Amino acid sequence: VADGYKVVSLHWQSDGSIVERDFLSGFLGGEKLLGRPVDIAEASDGTIFISDDYSGSIYRITARDAGGAAVSSLTMPQRQGGAEESGLASYTPEQRRSLAELGKSAYQNNACSSCHALDLSGSSASAVPLVGLAERYTVAELASFFTAPTPPMPVFPLNAADREALAVYLLARP
Numbered sequence: 140v141a142d143g144y145k146v147v148s149l150h151w152q153s154d155g156s157i158v159e160r161d162f163l164s165g166f167l168g169g170e171k172l173l174g175r176p177v178d179i180a181e182a183s184d185g186t187i188f189i190s191d192d193y194s195g196s197i198y199r200i201t202a203r204d205a206g207g208a209a210v211s212s213l214t215m216p217q218r219q220g221g222a223e224e225s226g227l228a229s230y231t232p233e234q235r236r237s238l239a240e241l242g243k244s245a246y247q248n249n250a251c252s253s254c255h256a257l258d259l260s261g262s263s264a265s266a267v268p269l270v271g272l273a274e275r276y277t278v279a280e281l282a283s284f285f286t287a288p289t290p291p292m293p294v295f296p297l298n299a300a301d302r303e304a305l306a307v308y309l310l311a312r313p
């Protein structure tokens with residue numbers, strides 16, 4: 140089962156135990172992924188900002204007098220995800236095809252599918268779907284993601300050519 144996808148707050152009790160409460164949730168609506176909180180920052184006035192790299196948003200959370208919180212979403216400009224912007228257009232169709240071919244075997248050889256699904260249909264609930272990547276990464280960004288993946292994804296012993304090929308493979312999918 141996909142886990143995480145929410146922000147929790149930890150409350151230290153007088154007896155030393157810690158109670159966890161949902162702070163911001165609702166990113167995972169059943170099978171549908173709505174967002175993925177990645178980082179949190181607090182301003183000096185107590186306003187909390189939470190970034191979401193799935194929807195490309197930053198949530199601003201301000202305390203209200205009644206004790207509730209107001210959440211507003213500052214949506215970042217989305218990439219169109221076109222070949223132009225992703226950097227795919229800098230390859231000839233022939234290069235793109237052979238890189239995608241290489242990337243596909245790197246994907247298979249490294250058992251990426253043990254944790255990932257390439258689409259949302261029929262994927263097991265435990266797989267992290269690799270979807271909408273073109274809206275969020277260029278070839279260069281995705282290639283560099285593999286040098287320092289977000290935990291718990293492990294680092295793979297991939298060379299620069301493998302990383303580029305994997306990025307092209309994942310971004311060039313229809």
Ligand code: HEC
Pocket residue numbers: 175245246249250251252253254255267268269270272281284288289290291292293295305309
């Ligand atoms: C042990 C499980 C595991 C394996 C194996 C694995 N990953 Fe991941 N990967 C993850 C997890 C978990 C995340 C999500 C991290 C997060 O929540 O941001 C992730 C994230 C990603 C992302 C970013 C997805 C996004 O939406 O931003 C890409 C791309 C990716 N993996 C590609 C690969 C490729 C290619 C391979 C094979 C070389 C691979 N992964 C192997 C667990 C794995």
